Amino acid sequence: MGSAPVIMKFGGTSVGDAAAIDRLVRHVSAARQREALVVVVSALSKVTDRLLQLASFAAAGDEGAIQAGAGELLDRHTEVARQITPDAGKLTAELTSELGELRNLLHAVATLKDASPRTRDAIAAFGELLSSRIVAAACQASGLPAVSLDARRVLVTNETFGSALPLMEETAASVDRTIRPILAESRIPIVGGFVGATISGVTTTLGRGGSDYSAAIFGAALDAREIQIWTDVDGMMTADPRVVRATHVVPRLSFDEASELAYFGAKVLHPSTILPAVSKSIPVRILNSHRFEGDGTLITAESPLNAPLAALACKRHVTVVDITSTRMLMAHGFLRRVFEVFERYRTPIDVVSTSEVSISVTVDDDSRLRELADELSTFAEVRVEPDMAILCAVGDGLRRDPQLASRILGSLGQFPLRMVSQAASRRNVTVVLQDTVAAAAMVHLHEIFFPHAADVPEDVERVAL
Ligand code: ADP
Ligand code: ASP
Ligand code: MG
Numbered sequence: 001m002g003s004a005p006v007i008m009k010f011g012g013t014s015v016g017d018a019a020a021i022d023r024l025v026r027h028v029s030a031a032r033q034r035e036a037l038v039v040v041v042s043a044l045s046k047v048t049d050r051l052l053q054l055a056s057f058a059a060a061g062d063e064g065a066i067q068a069g070a071g072e073l074l075d076r077h078t079e080v081a082r083q084i085t086p087d088a089g090k091l092t093a094e095l096t097s098e099l100g101e102l103r104n105l106l107h108a109v110a111t112l113k114d115a116s117p118r119t120r121d122a123i124a125a126f127g128e129l130l131s132s133r134i135v136a137a138a139c140q141a142s143g144l145p146a147v148s149l150d151a152r153r154v155l156v157t158n159e160t161f162g163s164a165l166p167l168m169e170e171t172a173a174s175v176d177r178t179i180r181p182i183l184a185e186s187r188i189p190i191v192g193g194f195v196g197a198t199i200s201g202v203t204t205t206l207g208r209g210g211s212d213y214s215a216a217i218f219g220a221a222l223d224a225r226e227i228q229i230w231t232d233v234d235g236m237m238t239a240d241p242r243v244v245r246a247t248h249v250v251p252r253l254s255f256d257e258a259s260e261l262a263y264f265g266a267k268v269l270h271p272s273t274i275l276p277a278v279s280k281s282i283p284v285r286i287l288n289s290h291r292f293e294g295d296g297t298l299i300t301a302e303s304p305l306n307a308p309l310a311a312l313a314c315k316r317h318v319t320v321v322d323i324t325s326t327r328m329l330m331a332h333g334f335l336r337r338v339f340e341v342f343e344r345y346r347t348p349i350d351v352v353s354t355s356e357v358s359i360s361v362t363v364d365d366d367s368r369l370r371e372l373a374d375e376l377s378t379f380a381e382v383r384v385e386p387d388m389a390i391l392c393a394v395g396d397g398l399r400r401d402p403q404l405a406s407r408i409l410g411s412l413g414q415f416p417l418r419m420v421s422q423a424a425s426r427r428n429v430t431v432v433l434q435d436t437v438a439a440a441a442m443v444h445l446h447e448i449f450f451p452h453a454a455d456v457p458e459d460v461e462r463v464a465l
Contacts, residue, residue: 004225005036005183009193009215013232014289015131016045018083021138023289027230028139028146028188030292036183038222039146039190040215041135043127044076048194048208051102055123058109066106074099077130084138091137095130102126117161121205125152128192128211136190145187154178155196155214157204164196164204166217168276171196175221183222191218212270216284220276227282230289231268235297236261238450239312243439246446250311251295254303257310257394258284260428264350264392265315274299308397308404309449314442315390316435318350319366320418322383323376324358335359337379345372351390351430353419360419362390362432388418389438393445394428405429411448415441 008031010024024039031037043051050069057065077095081088105123109115115123128151136148156171157164182189193211196204206213212229219227236258237247253261255278262269268286277284278301287296304310325334338359342349345368349361363369369384376382393408405422408429419432433441 003036004223005038006031007038007040007215007219007222007224007227009040009211009227009229010042010135010289011211011229011231012042012045012047014230015041015043015135018080020289021080021084021135024135024230025138025142025144026292027289029142029144032144032188035225036186037188038179038183038218038224039135039139039188040193040211040218041128041131041190042193042211043131044080044134047073047076047127047131048124051124051127052120054106055109055115055120058106058123059113059115061110061113063107063110066110067103070099070103070106073102073126077134081134081137084134085141087141088137091133094133098126098130098133118202121161121164122203124205125192125195125203128195132190132192139188139190145185146190147182147187149178149182149189149191151192151195151214152197152201152203154191155217156199157196157206159198159202159204161204163207164198166196166206166213166276167199168217168220170199171217172221175218179218179222206270206272209267209270210272212273213276216273216276216282219282220280223280224282227273227277227284229269229273229284229286231286232288232290233268234288234291234294235286236266236268236299236311239442239446240265240267240314243314243442244312244446246450248450249294250297250307252302252304252307253297253299253310254396255284255299255301256425256427257303257396258299260392260394260425261311261313264313264390264394264428264430266311266313303396307395308401309393309395309408310397311394312442312445312449313392313394314438315350315364315392316438317386318362318364318388318390318432319369320360320362320385320388320432321369321373321376322358322360322385324381324383326380334380338376341372341375344375347372351419351421351432353421362388362419385418387435388432389435390430390432391438391441391445392428392430393449396427398422398429399426408445408449411445412441415444 054069081091136146139146156167193214235249259274262271284299351362421430
């Protein structure tokens with residue numbers, strides 16, 4: 001057994017019920033024959049949504065809703081516990097005790113009628129704390145030497161509640177104290193994703209979908225051989241499978257391509273996942289937990305040579321903000337002032353395009369848009385247009401073929417484009433259009449640029465960029 005472990009991360013639907021957990025155990029058993037493993041799990045499917053909803057009910061003082069919700073969560077988790085292990089007594093007692101703590105926390109929030117981001121993190125973290133115990137018990141019931149680890153003892157983060165960032169040095173040190181000794185005994189650590197704690201031990205989360213990121217952080221800390229993201233689709237698909245029916249798996253992606261796709265809406269990968277992998281050059285592989293065959297998508301530093309475009313991605317329901325300088329030409333310092341306002345309201349910008357007197361940007365998070373627009377209005381004219389979508393074609397091939405970008409834009413002639421952008425990386429062509437036509441535009445682009453699903457070679461030629 002080699003010393004570099006493989007990280008296996010299983011998402012919500014891959015631990016959603018007893019049947020899914022049974023498949024997980026079979027994957028882990030098979031992989032264990034070959035190498036050392038660290039298993040990272042999400043909460044059972046939909047549990048994080050439910051926990052955050054309960055936090056909101058609690059903040060509104062709705063005791064009835066929180067009692068009913070906590071009861072449902074207990075029923076669901078204990079039911080799965082009974083199905084995955086013949087001797088569920090100890091596990092059920094642990095789950096009941098954890099959920100008792102959740103009830104107390106929700107009750108306190110209901111009394112105060114206030115759920116700060118810090119409290120919401122403490123509530124959201126219960127999903128992964130419960131699922132990691134259940135999965136460890138399921139592995140043990142199948143004879144695997146699994147050990148459940150509390151993620152708050154492993155992942156050290158800063159104090160940005162709701163979207164905490166890892167402190168890599170501190171995390172590497174705690175990984176040495178917690179995960180490595182378990183691996184040294186040839187056992188399998190099972191740890192929840194998404195959840196961490198500050199240096200002083202306050203619970204944090206990495207933000208929605210953050211279990212992929214946890215897996216990559218642990219992978220980097222352990223110099224893993226590979227970081228595997230096990231999910232409910234066959235890999236990174238050529239387009240969002242919820243929008244386009246005829247998608248197929250992209251067998252190979254570069255780190256840069258995968259980052260762009262994740263950033264622009266390919267939900268299968270959390271956008272920050274690639275960062276820790278790049279830092280240690282660790283391959284990332286996306287695999288379908290429902291299958292026992294298939295190579296999924298392999299993501300490495302190299303770029304597939306013979307694939308012009310890697311895939312399409314789409315971010316729906318974004319808002320375009322047009323900001324026009326009230327002077328005739330953009331005064332010196334105008335852009336800086338504009339970006340400072342977005343910074344102050346902690347509202348990230350995705351796409352930018354500028355003209356002589358105006359700048360257009362897209363934002364995903366519109367929660368502070370009203371205040372933000374008011375402030376911009378003190379020195380510019382502001383127009384806000386909701387219900388737009390970003391459509392993005394990604395591929396390292398765009399750097400090699402100068403005609404490709406114009407072919408993409410040309411093929412979108414029938415769709416009114418609100419913004420067009422190609423960043424310096426020249427790895428993507430991004431357009432912004434009405435959300436109502438985004439799906440049709442994606443289907444159309446997919447038909448043109450990915451016409452022969454079955455013809456895509458499995459073993460593409462590779463080149464380092
Ligand atoms: P998990 O719970 O395993 O983390 P997610 O729901 O976060 O799974 O991500 C998987 C989903 O991402 C898929 O079911 C699919 O609907 C969506 N998705 C969006 N774009 C893509 C894409 N290009 N390739 C694969 N899946 C995608
Ligand atoms: N359970 C968390 C979420 O639903 C993290 C994850 O699944 O990646 O956002
Ligand atoms: Mg996910």
